[in-house]
Amino acid sequence: MLKYVIRRTLQMIPLLFAISVVIFSIIQAAPGGPEGTLLDRGMFVDPAAIDAYRARLGVDQPVYIQYFKWVGAMLTGDMGISFQTQRPVLMMILERMPDTLRLMGLSFIVAAIIAIPLGVFSAVKQYSTFDFLATGASFIAIAMPVFWFGLMMQYFFSVKLQWLPVAGTMTVGVGGFMDKLKHILMPATVLSLHSIAGWSRYMRSSMLGVLNQDYIRTAHSKGLEKRTVISVHAVKNASIPVVSVMTLDIARLFSGAVITETIFGWPGIGRMFIQAMHARDYPLLMGIMMMGSTMVVVFNLIADVIYGWLDPRISYE
Amino acid sequence: MSETVSSNQAQSLAAEGIAVQLRSNKKIMWEKFLQHKLAVVASLFLLLLATLCFLAPVIAPYEFDAIDLYNIRSAPSMKHLLGTDALGRDLLTRLLFGGRISITIGLTAALLGSFVGTVIGSSAGYFGGRIDNLLMRFTDLAYSIPTLPLIIVISSYSNTQAFGIVVIIGLFSWMQTARVVRGAILSVKENEYVTAARALGAKDRLIILRHVLPNISNSIIVGATLGVGNAIITESSLSFLGLGVSPPTPTWGNMLMDSQATMASQPWLTVFPGMAILLTVLCVNFIGDGLQDALDPTL
Numbered sequence: 001m002l003k004y005v006i007r008r009t010l011q012m013i014p015l016l017f018a019i020s021v022v023i024f025s026i027i028q029a030a031p032g033g034p035e036g037t038l039l040d041r042g043m044f045v046d047p048a049a050i051d052a053y054r055a056r057l058g059v060d061q062p063v064y065i066q067y068f069k070w071v072g073a074m075l076t077g078d079m080g081i082s083f084q085t086q087r088p089v090l091m092m093i094l095e096r097m098p099d100t101l102r103l104m105g106l107s108f109i110v111a112a113i114i115a116i117p118l119g120v121f122s123a124v125k126q127y128s129t130f131d132f133l134a135t136g137a138s139f140i141a142i143a144m145p146v147f148w149f150g151l152m153m154q155y156f157f158s159v160k161l162q163w164l165p166v167a168g169t170m171t172v173g174v175g176g177f178m179d180k181l182k183h184i185l186m187p188a189t190v191l192s193l194h195s196i197a198g199w200s201r202y203m204r205s206s207m208l209g210v211l212n213q214d215y216i217r218t219a220h221s222k223g224l225e226k227r228t229v230i231s232v233h234a235v236k237n238a239s240i241p242v243v244s245v246m247t248l249d250i251a252r253l254f255s256g257a258v259i260t261e262t263i264f265g266w267p268g269i270g271r272m273f274i275q276a277m278h279a280r281d282y283p284l285l286m287g288i289m290m291m292g293s294t295m296v297v298v299f300n301l302i303a304d305v306i307y308g309w310l311d312p313r314i315s316y317e
Numbered sequence: 318m319s320e321t322v323s324s325n326q327a328q329s330l331a332a333e334g335i336a337v338q339l340r341s342n343k344k345i346m347w348e349k350f351l352q353h354k355l356a357v358v359a360s361l362f363l364l365l366l367a368t369l370c371f372l373a374p375v376i377a378p379y380e381f382d383a384i385d386l387y388n389i390r391s392a393p394s395m396k397h398l399l400g401t402d403a404l405g406r407d408l409l410t411r412l413l414f415g416g417r418i419s420i421t422i423g424l425t426a427a428l429l430g431s432f433v434g435t436v437i438g439s440s441a442g443y444f445g446g447r448i449d450n451l452l453m454r455f456t457d458l459a460y461s462i463p464t465l466p467l468i469i470v471i472s473s474y475s476n477t478q479a480f481g482i483v484v485i486i487g488l489f490s491w492m493q494t495a496r497v498v499r500g501a502i503l504s505v506k507e508n509e510y511v512t513a514a515r516a517l518g519a520k521d522r523l524i525i526l527r528h529v530l531p532n533i534s535n536s537i538i539v540g541a542t543l544g545v546g547n548a549i550i551t552e553s554s555l556s557f558l559g560l561g562v563s564p565p566t567p568t569w570g571n572m573l574m575d576s577q578a579t580m581a582s583q584p585w586l587t588v589f590p591g592m593a594i595l596l597t598v599l600c601v602n603f604i605g606d607g608l609q610d611a612l613d614p615t616l
Contacts, residue, residue, distance in 0.1 A: 018458050026467070031474055143546060143598035145553045148573065148591040151580055159581045255465040259554055263577065273466060274558065277473050285470060292463040300461075 001308070008301050019293045020074070024067050027282050057083055070283075074290070080283035084276070089287035093269060099169060100268030103261070104253045106188040111195035112246065118196070119203025119242075120235055123211065135204075138197035146256055150190040150263040157186060167265035187264040191256050195249055202245055207238040240310045247303035251296040349611040356607020359600035366597065370416030379407040381414040382565050390583050400585040403575075408585065412593055415567035418479055420597065422486070422552050422568070427544030429487025434494025435530070435537055441495070442502030443525055453499070460492045468551065472560040479562050482555065486548050494540045501533035535612035542605035546598035553594055569594050 054060045058069070070080060079089035122131040141149075158166040165171065170180050210216065211234055219229045254270070261270035269288060276284040308314040351357055369376065379385075384404050393400040399408040441452035471485055505511070506529060514524050530537075549569070555561040556570030564571055569590045576587040 019461055143595050145550045147557045151576055151587055155580050155584055255463045258466055293461050296461045
């Protein structure tokens with residue numbers, strides 16, 4: 001087991017290097033340098049001033065030198081300096097991290113609490129009205145653009161009913177627990193929508209597979225109560241693949257956070273990403289994308305490890 | 318006798334004087350698909366919607382950029398069935414015209430993604446060894462970078478037209494197909510008929526195209542169907558961020574571009590384009606579900 005984790009961790013290193021090359025190349029392909037934001041405004045800028053600006057940001061050097069400088073610095077934990085704020089990218093990301101983690105964490109918990117029972121009941125009562133409704137709802141949820149669902153929520157709960165605040169993390173000057181909860185409720189629901197739909201479908205089919213197994217029949221024939229059979233024998237085994245999918249999805253929640261945070265004015269990393277894109281803040285963009293990719297790679301490993309740990313039939317040799 | 322029997326069984330049964338009706342695979346699939354009622358309803362509805370959209374120049378009540386200055390931001394009424402936007406343009410008309418672009422983007426991006434995925438997946442699976450290793454490491458790499466942020470950055474580089482959006486979405490949505498196709502090929506290529514074809518001197522290209530791909534087309538078709546919905550949703554998300562197809566060409570996505578600002582006062586501008594996307598993607602996914610059941614011979 002330990003050997004496996006070490007081997008996989010070592011394999012991550014070349015993958016992360018390859019990712020850094022791709023991300024760097026894509027950012028390099030951007031038309032116009034960082035001075036573009038000045039020129040966009042239609043101002044006349046002295047060419048000498050532009051050269052000085054480029055030299056200060058270090059974008060006047062050959063591409064490969066820029067790359068090695070960037071990667072070299074990243075190995076020491078330095079992700080570069082933001083073009084826009086002149087502050088270290090790592091610090092900017094770390095500042096925004098708590099809000100994003102709070103949002104992603106709550107979405108994850110909400111999604112898990114709703115999706116798993118939903119999937120279990122759908123499977124146990126296959127083809128019932130409940131199953132039909134749950135399946136229909138998850139199909140609809142998957143067919144909705146996340147941002148549109150967010151806008152509809154805002155329209156009903158903020159504009160029409162005025163129950164929940166439209167955006168932000170808290171009311172200025174209030175900021176109590178209830179106030180924060182009210183603010184996070186809608187974004188967390190919107191972010192968890194696709195996870196609820198996906199995981200409940202997955203749990204349902206996994207559960208259906210398990211319910212046909214011999215050991216379930218054995219448990220029934222031993223005279224165990226139906227409840228016990230389902231909760232102890234079936235759910236436990238059916239959740240093994242689902243847990244691994246859920247772990248993989250943690251990293252995917254980050255993509256959803258980009259849209260959700262933008263709609264709800266949530267000051268997390270996703271919204272900072274969109275702001276960085278508009279400002280052509282390349283070091284910040286590269287930093288956030290590197291962080292997102294690292295998350296995917298790491299959670300991939302964690303998912304595999306959890307899978308093997310939960311399912312003793314999987315061998316790592 | 319209505320049960321399905323294989324041709325071998327049919328021959329032996331026929332020898333015993335029992336009349337057997339042989340049905341082709343295609344016919345069986347078609348019948349299975351028709352049993353999936355939701356998928357049938359979804360197909361009909363989508364066909365109707367697509368026809369209406371593609372006939373937009375003929376049937377739309379107004380020109381897509383016609384401005385009605387007497388009815389700016391007007392709520393749905395008899396004159397403008399779904400209301401008008403801030404420039405007094407008829408929403409129903411723009412929905413029909415927008416549907417043409419959005420549906421086309423969805424279809425072509427999914428086709429492109431499936432094509433790239435099939436080429437990469439089948440090369441990896443068929444040739445194996447170092448090529449397989451290289452291509453699959455490449456797929457892992459593409460999988461590891463969060464797709465939506467990547468697409469957002471690339472779309473921000475230029476004022477995009479529909480073609481550009483198709484290429485960007487298509488080129489970043491092949492990974493799933495590649496993995497599925499590779500897996501399917503690995504199991505198909507062990508079959509005797511592939512060995513037989515090789516023994517007869519068939520070239521790799523012919524074996525892949527004639528003997529291997531037709532046997533795994535099911536998974537490609539289902540994947541492509543689901544890709545259509547994903548592409549439509551991605552286009553709308555890009556448009557919402559101001560990075561999709563540039564106005565004045567309407568798409569369902571870019572009609573939602575200013576929706577956050579107009580939602581409180583003119584909700585119809587947000588509700589209807591979103592419903593159009595929702596219904597279309599829902600239908601596409603139902604069809605995908607139906608195809609999955611119909612094309613899977615083990616069910």
